[in-house]
Amino acid sequence: MRALPVGDDALLVEVSSGEEAQALHAELLRRRAQGSLAVREIVPAARTVLLDGLADPARLASELTTSEVPPAPPRARAVVELPVRYDGPDLAEVAAHWGVLPHEVAEIHANTEFSVAFCGFAPGFGYLTGLPPRYDVPRRATPRTAVPAGAVALAGPYTGVYPRSSPGGWQLIGTTDAVLWDHTRVPAALLSPGTRVRFVPVGRS
Amino acid sequence: MTDRALAVVRAGALTTVQDLGRPGHAHLGVPRSGALDAPAAALVNRLVGNAPEAAVLETTLVGCAVRPRSAVTVAVGGAPCRVTVDGRPAAWGAPVRVPAGALLDIGAAICGVRSYVAVSGGITVEPVLGSRSTDLLSGLGPPPLTDGTVLPLGRPTRPHARVDVAPQPAPPTELVLRVTLGPRDDWFTPEAVRVLTSRPYSVSPASNRIGLRTDGPALERALTRELPSEGVVLGAVQVPPDGQPVVFLADHPTTGGYPVIAVVRTADLAAAAQAAPGTPIRFVAVRRR
Numbered sequence: 001m002r003a004l005p006v007g008d009d010a011l012l013v014e015v016s017s018g019e020e021a022q023a024l025h026a027e028l029l030r031r032r033a034q035g036s037l038a039v040r041e042i043v044p045a046a047r048t049v050l051l052d053g054l055a056d057p058a059r060l061a062s063e064l065t066t067s068e069v070p071p072a073p074p075r076a077r078a079v080v081e082l083p084v085r086y087d088g089p090d091l092a093e094v095a096a097h098w099g100v101l102p103h104e105v106a107e108i109h110a111n112t113e114f115s116v117a118f119c120g121f122a123p124g125f126g127y128l129t130g131l132p133p134r135y136d137v138p139r140r141a142t143p144r145t146a147v148p149a150g151a152v153a154l155a156g157p158y159t160g161v162y163p164r165s166s167p168g169g170w171q172l173i174g175t176t177d178a179v180l181w182d183h184t185r186v187p188a189a190l191l192s193p194g195t196r197v198r199f200v201p202v203g204r205s
Numbered sequence: 206m207t208d209r210a211l212a213v214v215r216a217g218a219l220t221t222v223q224d225l226g227r228p229g230h231a232h233l234g235v236p237r238s239g240a241l242d243a244p245a246a247a248l249v250n251r252l253v254g255n256a257p258e259a260a261v262l263e264t265t266l267v268g269c270a271v272r273p274r275s276a277v278t279v280a281v282g283g284a285p286c287r288v289t290v291d292g293r294p295a296a297w298g299a300p301v302r303v304p305a306g307a308l309l310d311i312g313a314a315i316c317g318v319r320s321y322v323a324v325s326g327g328i329t330v331e332p333v334l335g336s337r338s339t340d341l342l343s344g345l346g347p348p349p350l351t352d353g354t355v356l357p358l359g360r361p362t363r364p365h366a367r368v369d370v371a372p373q374p375a376p377p378t379e380l381v382l383r384v385t386l387g388p389r390d391d392w393f394t395p396e397a398v399r400v401l402t403s404r405p406y407s408v409s410p411a412s413n414r415i416g417l418r419t420d421g422p423a424l425e426r427a428l429t430r431e432l433p434s435e436g437v438v439l440g441a442v443q444v445p446p447d448g449q450p451v452v453f454l455a456d457h458p459t460t461g462g463y464p465v466i467a468v469v470r471t472a473d474l475a476a477a478a479q480a481a482p483g484t485p486i487r488f489v490a491v492r493r494r
Contacts, residue, residue, distance in 0.1 A: 004388035007468035008494045010438050012388045041231040043436030045460050050436025052231070119234040120434060120460030123343050127434070164344070183333045183345065189233045 001069070003061035010052040011061055017047070018117055018129055018157075023072040024049050025193060044118040044193045046127070077196060079113070082161065084152055084199040086110075088172035090140070094154060097137045105173060106201060108135070114159060114197040119189070124163035124181030126191035133157065143169030150176045152199065159199075161191075174199070208275040209358040211324060214308060216350040217269035221339035221414075222328050223321075224260040230334055231459040237439060238340040239455050241414060241478035242319055245283035248371055249323035252280035252300050254363035259327030260337040262350070264320045266481075268311035269350065271322075275305045277358065278325040278365045282373055284317030284479055298373055300365040317376030317479035326359035341414050342456040376479035380408065382452065382469045383491045384442060389464035392432070393444070397424040401442075401450065401466060402490040409449075410482040415458075416443075416451040417477050419486060423448025424466065434460045440469035442488070450488075452477060 001024075004012040015021050025044040028051065031037035037060075040053025054060055086106035088094075095102040114130035131154075139155045144167065147153070151162045153170035160170060163180035176199075180190050191197065213220075223246060226239020240246035240263055250259050262269065268286055273279075278300050281288050288295045289310045295301045303309050311320055330337050330347045339346040350356075390398055406421030424444050437443065437460060441453045445463045452469055454477065467488070469477070480486070 005385070005493055006388045006438055006465070007385055007440060008470065010468075012435060040228055041436075043231045043459060045435040046433030048433075048435040050231075050438070052436070052438050053228075118434070118460065119232060120458065121234060123230075123233055123235045123345065125234050188334065193232055 001065055003065050005057055005061065006050070006052075009054050009057060010050060011054060011057045013049045013051065013064060014047060019072070020069070021045065021047055021049060022115070022117060022194065024069050026072045027069050045120070046117065077194065079196045079198050080190060081198050081200045082176045082178045083202045084110070084174045084176045085202055086174040088152065088174045090171035091173050094137055094171050094173055098135055109159070109173065110199050110201050116191045116193050116195040116197065117158070118193050119191070121160075122163055122166060124189040124191065125160055126195070126197075128159040128197055129157055131157065131159065137171050139169040140171060143167055147172065148175070150178070152176055208305070209326060209360065210274045211328070211356045211358055212272045212274065213269065213350045213352060213354040213356070214272055215270035215310070216352050216354065217264050217267045219265040220269040220350040221263050221341070222260050222330055222347050222356070223263045223338045224336055225258050226338050226455060227334045227336035227345070231436065234343070234459050235334060235345065236340050236342050236456050236459060238336065238338040238346065240321065241455055242283050242321065242475045244475050245319075245321045245373065246323075248373065249280040249282040249321045250327075252282070252366045252368065252371060253278045253323045253325045254361060254365040255323055255325065255327050256362070259323065259359070260330065261324075261328065262322040264311055264322070266318055267313045268320060269322075270308060270310040272306060272308050273303055273324065273358070277303050278361070279303050279309060280323050280365075281311055281320055282371070283319050283321040284314035284376060286314050286320050287312035296370065299368060299370045316481070318481055319478055324358055325361040325365065329357045329359040340456050342458060374476070376481070377476045377484060380476055380480040380484050380486045381489060382473050382477065382486060383489050384467035384469050385493045386467050386490060389432070390466050392426055392428045392464040393466055394425045394427045397426070398466065400424060402488050406450070406486040406488065408480045408482050408484045408486060412482065414454055414456040416453050417480070419450050419452070421449065421486070424450060426464070432462055432464050434462045437461045437465060438468060440471055440474055441465040442467045442469060454478065
């Protein structure tokens with residue numbers, strides 16, 4: 001584990017895997033809930049957790065790098081089920097990358113339990129992990145200028161769902177009617193770091 | 206219908222509602238947003254007797270014009286500009302009484318970029334996640350003003366400040382940005398770090414609320430592999446593949462996949478918000494406090 005100072009009051013803690021980042025994130029949330037960590041933002045990402053708004057980043061840095069992070073606690077949270085139609089325009093391309101048939105992409109994807117590693121790109125956009133590394137896919141060479149809201153997409157090791165229409169370079173494999181982001185709802189984001197997710201196929205209409 | 210409202214007569218190039226922003230939601234991908242020149246927004250609020258969290262207008266280069274439906278006290282600050290009420294000159298940087306139905310015109314910035322307009326009672330559009338700020342990256346908050354928009358106003362709670370003119374820093378003729386190196390300075394060649402902190406840059410016209418883009422020597426990477434996405438802070442100097450540093454401002458994305466070579470001191474970001482395209486920039490390396 002490395003703790004890199006960021007500006008005057010933030011710390012970027014770097015670990016060696018996504019699992020370690022999720023465990024560290026869980027531990028930092030636990031400390032904040034307990035009252036032993038005062039910080040404005042805790043932002044998990046692929047291999048790091050950013051702590052922004054710290055009174056004494058140097059002290060926390062030395063403390064973190066000399067202490068053991070317990071493995072992530074068993075996930076008590078319920079699984080969020082997202083109904084999905086595997087009808088994306090890139091299904092055949094993803095199937096070719098995986099070396100399977102298009103309908104098998106749907107089966108493999110729907111039989112995987114995902115968890116939200118981190119959020120970013122847009123409010124409510126989660127980077128979901130769970131697929132084995134052999135199913136990594138590249139981004140599209142040319143991003144689309146408009147990906148519709150609800151598009152279920154793959155890039156690298158991640159699955160994501162577009163909360164609203166936006167440009168995007170991910171491979172589209174399906175569509176969900178679930179509302180990922182609604183700022184009038186509490187919580188606004190359906191998915192937040194640590195949320196467990198399953199995609200449940202619905203019949204073609 | 207309430208008469209505590211402000212009708213937008215001339216929206217200008219880009220006029221948005223801004224307050225202190227919505228920090229605390231970065232883990233959901235929600236930018237902090239908020240007034241780019243935060244001290245200017247705080248000052249105009251103080252001048253009209255508003256609380257620090259009251260929402261104000263942030264104009265861009267060409268100002269705007271509004272017509273309050275009831276008598277209000279306003280204050281204009283940030284980028285210096287001509288202020289008129291029904292065509293008659295009024296004070297900039299001081300409380301101004303605007304009668305009901307009068308036209309308040311905030312002229313083009315004489316220098317600087319963004320003027321701030323506080324109205325007694327504050328602008329009370331519906332908050333989103335605790336803030337009324339327009340976030341141009343994610344689309345949260347009210348859309349930028351258009352001609353004809355009517356904005357609700359709150360009730361004034363305190364009298365306005367008793368001052369003639371409040372001193373404000375002049376927009377920079379040269380933007381000096383103090384930076385602490387890292388977290389990813391080791392992804393660049395030592396020469397790139399020297400170039401950033403010794404060679405002149407200038408403000409690119411492509412700058413916006415998301416980032417201050419720069420023109421100047423490209424920064425060369427020592428590590429060319431892809432950086433996994435990581436959290437980024439306000440003031441981060443991110444270097445995209447073209448090598449031109451971008452200073453992240455209030456509407457910046459919460460995570461990014463390009464290395465951050467340095468971070469600008471928060472205290473210097475107000476000047477960055479007022480640096481017009483073409484303004485020379487000097488990045489000065491300082492020690493971490």
